[in-house]
Amino acid sequence: MPDKERIVFDDIDKYGPQHYERTLQFTTEELERTELVSIGPVSLIADARKGELPAEYLADGTTTFTADFLCSRCVEPFPFANASEFHLRFRPRPEISEENAEVEVTPDELDVEFYIERAIPLRDLANEQIQLAIPMKPLCTDACLGLCVQCGANQNGEGCSCAETVVDARFAALAGIREELAKKHEQ
Ligand SMILES: [Zn+2]
Numbered sequence: 001m002p003d004k005e006r007i008v009f010d011d012i013d014k015y016g017p018q019h020y021e022r023t024l025q026f027t028t029e030e031l032e033r034t035e036l037v038s039i040g041p042v043s044l045i046a047d048a049r050k051g052e053l054p055a056e057y058l059a060d061g062t063t064t065f066t067a068d069f070l071c072s073r074c075v076e077p078f079p080f081a082n083a084s085e086f087h088l089r090f091r092p093r094p095e096i097s098e099e100n101a102e103v104e105v106t107p108d109e110l111d112v113e114f115y116i117e118r119a120i121p122l123r124d125l126a127n128e129q130i131q132l133a134i135p136m137k138p139l140c141t142d143a144c145l146g147l148c149v150q151c152g153a154n155q156n157g158e159g160c161s162c163a164e165t166v167v168d169a170r171f172a173a174l175a176g177i178r179e180e181l182a183k184k185h186e187q
């Protein structure tokens with residue numbers, strides 16, 4: 001029977017194209033992303049088949065999950081829903097010899113994953129897709145105002161009154177510079 005937890009290339013050779021449907025649980029610890037507060041079950045659907053090249057295999061599918069991220073500006077958690085498609089090509093990793101230390105990657109190989117083992121755990125595949133789905137700097141909204149640099153208060157909503165004092169201080173500094181310049185001109 002074909003494996004249901006891993007895309008096993010020998011299964012594809014033996015039984016033909018394979019369909020996978022899995023619901024996977026991940027902890028925030030194993031995903032190792034500080035922006036992640038919590039994550040729900042991750043649903044993974046994938047179809048795998050032989051590619052055109054010898055020993056090439058293709059996997060197309062989707063991952064869907066909901067999570068809570070920390071906003072990188074205001075540091076408040078906010079809900080996030082993701083559904084993303086993937087189209088992967090697996091090719092055998094080229095042999096790296098002494099004289100051929102650098103293997104050139106051509107542009108059409110950018111979505112290629114080079115394999116050594118002839119089996120891809122669906123869990124690893126899902127983890128990779130989650131990592132890609134998490135933005136570098138998650139924002140609760142594009143217009144998030146972040147935290148006050150003076151007192152740390154969340155500027156979304158009521159905010160604080162530091163802004164006025166900051167502005168006052170800047171004006172005071174400017175006034176000081178003007179005075180200095182005026183004095184220099186007098187001399
Ligand atoms: Zn925010």
Ligand SMILES: [Zn+2]
Nearest residue numbers: 148151160162
């Ligand atoms: Zn403030």
